[in-house]
Amino acid sequence: MSSQVTLKEIAEELGLSAMTVSRAINNKSNVDEKTRERVLEKAKSMGYTPNHVAKSLVSKKTYTIGVVIPEISHAFFPEVVRGIEEVTYSTNYHLILTHSAEQFEREKGAINTLRAKRVDGILISSSQTTDDYSFYEEVINSGIPVVFFDRCIENLGASCVSVNDKESSKLATEHVISHGYEKIAHLSGPLEVSIGRERYEGYREALEEAGLSVRDQWIVQSGYQEKGGYGAMQKLLALPEQERPRAVVAVNDPVAFGAIDAIREHGLSIPEDIAIVGFTDEVRSELVSCPLTTIHQPAYEVGKRGAQKLISTIEDDEPVIENIEIATELVIRKSCGCNG
Amino acid sequence: MSSQVTLKEIAEELGLSAMTVSRAINNKSNVDEKTRERVLEKAKSMGYTPNHVAKSLVSKKTYTIGVVIPEISHAFFPEVVRGIEEVTYSTNYHLILTHSAEQFEREKGAINTLRAKRVDGILISSSQTTDDYSFYEEVINSGIPVVFFDRCIENLGASCVSVNDKESSKLATEHVISHGYEKIAHLSGPLEVSIGRERYEGYREALEEAGLSVRDQWIVQSGYQEKGGYGAMQKLLALPEQERPRAVVAVNDPVAFGAIDAIREHGLSIPEDIAIVGFTDEVRSELVSCPLTTIHQPAYEVGKRGAQKLISTIEDDEPVIENIEIATELVIRKSCGCNG
DNA sequence: TTGTACGCGTTATCAA
DNA sequence: TTGATAACGCGTACAA
Numbered sequence A, B: 001m002s003s004q005v006t007l008k009e010i011a012e013e014l015g016l017s018a019m020t021v022s023r024a025i026n027n028k029s030n031v032d033e034k035t036r037e038r039v040l041e042k043a044k045s046m047g048y049t050p051n052h053v054a055k056s057l058v059s060k061k062t063y064t065i066g067v068v069i070p071e072i073s074h075a076f077f078p079e080v081v082r083g084i085e086e087v088t089y090s091t092n093y094h095l096i097l098t099h100s101a102e103q104f105e106r107e108k109g110a111i112n113t114l115r116a117k118r119v120d121g122i123l124i125s126s127s128q129t130t131d132d133y134s135f136y137e138e139v140i141n142s143g144i145p146v147v148f149f150d151r152c153i154e155n156l157g158a159s160c161v162s163v164n165d166k167e168s169s170k171l172a173t174e175h176v177i178s179h180g181y182e183k184i185a186h187l188s189g190p191l192e193v194s195i196g197r198e199r200y201e202g203y204r205e206a207l208e209e210a211g212l213s214v215r216d217q218w219i220v221q222s223g224y225q226e227k228g229g230y231g232a233m234q235k236l237l238a239l240p241e242q243e244r245p246r247a248v249v250a251v252n253d254p255v256a257f258g259a260i261d262a263i264r265e266h267g268l269s270i271p272e273d274i275a276i277v278g279f280t281d282e283v284r285s286e287l288v289s290c291p292l293t294t295i296h297q298p299a300y301e302v303g304k305r306g307a308q309k310l311i312s313t314i315e316d317d318e319p320v321i322e323n324i325e326i327a328t329e330l331v332i333r334k335s336c337g338c339n340g
Numbered sequence C: 001t002t003g004t005a006c007g008c009g010t011t012a013t014c015a016a
Numbered sequence D: 001t002t003g004a005t006a007a008c009g010c011g012t013a014c015a016a
Helices: A007-014 A018-025 A034-046 A054-058 A076-090 A104-116 A133-141 A165-178 A195-210 A226-237 A251-264 A299-315 B009-013 B019-027 B033-046 B052-059 B076-090 B103-114 B133-141 B165-178 B194-209 B226-237 B253-264 B300-317
Strands: A066-068 A094-101 A121-124 A146-149 A159-163 A183-187 A219-221 A245-251 A273-275 A294-296 A323-326 A329-331 B064-069 B094-099 B121-124 B145-150 B159-163 B184-188 B218-220 B247-250 B276-277 B294-296 B323-326 B330-331
Touching: A007 A018, A007 B064, A018 A034, A018 B009, A054 B052, A066 A076, A066 A104, A066 A219, A066 A299, A076 A094, A076 A299, A076 B076, A076 B094, A094 B076, A104 A121, A104 A133, A104 A195, A121 A219, A121 A299, A133 A146, A146 A195, A146 A299, A146 B247, A146 B330, A159 A165, A159 A195, A159 A299, A165 A183, A165 A195, A165 A245, A165 A273, A165 A329, A165 B323, A195 A294, A219 A226, A219 B019, A219 B121, A226 A245, A245 A251, A251 A273, A294 B294, A329 B064, B009 B033, B064 B076, B064 B103, B064 B300, B076 B094, B076 B194, B076 B300, B103 B121, B103 B133, B133 B145, B145 B247, B145 B300, B159 B165, B159 B194, B165 B184, B165 B194, B165 B247, B165 B276, B165 B294, B165 B330, B184 B194, B184 B226, B218 B226, B226 B253, B247 B253, B300 B323
Parallel strands: A066 A094, A066 A121, A121 A146, A146 A159, A159 A323, A183 A219, A183 A245, A245 A273, B064 B094, B064 B121, B121 B145, B145 B159, B159 B323, B184 B218, B184 B247, B247 B276
Antiparallel strands: A094 B094, A294 A329, B294 B330
């Protein structure tokens, strides 16, 4: 923060008070037109830039929101950020981007610093290692507007924007079932986080309603990353052949890709030996050698709605807390063996 | 910015002065141990969060840097942001992300607000519609540390982190030439922006050194996006058949993808009828139906080095201004017809 | 060890 | 229309 021209300096140059200069620059009505012109000219020639830090100190408003993202590498999130950015841009807010790398400690640190920076609100997608809800409760109770997106913690008094995870997961699973598969495994996220739990429940419900057995050994925690998917799939492949699943419902696309690697390394092919469906529909999904059947998640829309909800929570006198669900779409490609 | 607990309030509760509380919280040595404990406990129970806005006003330091990105949708940039974030995280800075959508006016607005927010420095990748260097000059002369990345404006007194664009482009072009192609077109970025100009020059030099003619009609401005590549390629395809190029060097991968669409729609195939090389090596490049030969640009590294350079510019007493070039790699796939 | 005074750049308020 | 004063929350410099 290099030393900058201040209102006072402009005032001295002009033989005015800082207050008048302030008024002129902020287009207040009660300034003589000539005075205003003199001030504006001088301000320009001196290279004046208003100091928002000082403004924020008195106004208690920073026009900045914090965004907490668990994994920048997951292609879903940059799209979300694009949606957020579009909204903040048009509403004159700015966005501080933080990244928890799926570590709750890092996430807590980020949130605390965002609070210290007095952002006007925070958009959070919680990390997969989240376990301490009381932290969120404190944050929310402190009065700072919070909106969760994608990975939500509900019933904490904060709004939430996500897709209809459970239904979507159920739909994907039903799709697999309807094509005759019976031995269906699930690579799941941590069940503490909304998307992990809901997608698991969708999978489970689909199986139960179809009268298929839900076997514990077919439900393996994979986390949300490729590596986790790879490892989890290896566990499934290590099962005796007759106990091995014939289809896999993955919690998201990266996990599905990891699983696909494991399946191939095992000498099996997709979808002939094992069918697989994902959840996200990221860039790679339609391009990989066996295009992935998956749930299309409108990332941009999630970001946009999340940002809109946060900003209305910030600005409205009596903000409504709500869970917003955004519709997904089942995209049928080849990996489920139901098509082409 | 909800109303928050202040040092003064804690002090009143405890019958101390705000100063003592401040010292206790900031771990200064000259505080009685018992007092410190009382303060810390009270601060915690009252939910105190330090106010960085007030701190920044005094210290003239925000521990925040601004990042200006031309196009979030281009997969290169989220990777860059990941690199930046890694550095800011480990150095205790934060990152305000702005997006110019390739519009210079929007970029100027973003930079001005970042200055008003008193960020400690700005990382800029300029938009393709940039035409007014005097704006950058003013910004840099105002004393705020600036580092350009990827799309650089040189000789303005700011450091720059980019890949060796000219050499890389030359290398890619030479590769095409070495496989017998002679009619080689270039889909170029705006020549005002460093990468546009340098990649063009690399292309041109390669042709000249090989004794091939550089024909104006084979050099078409495409911008940096898919759509631009599509349109530019259509112009080339509209040429009389014998004047039509047999190979295309695209300024980046998105443009190459756009061009590929145009070529296919024209009923031609790649690489048989027209060969093409890109520049970026983004996620999709190896996955598309005809994998793209391209220059691998280490995006994460660019972000990391850019952030490091910016932060050292901020913190060093006598910062060195330099152009940092990061090495690329030619990745040979199928689209150039030279392989597999 | 603790406290007081002052300033950071700005604006709200009241007075001239 | 303009100006003086105080306040926002904190830390430096000095005094007690």
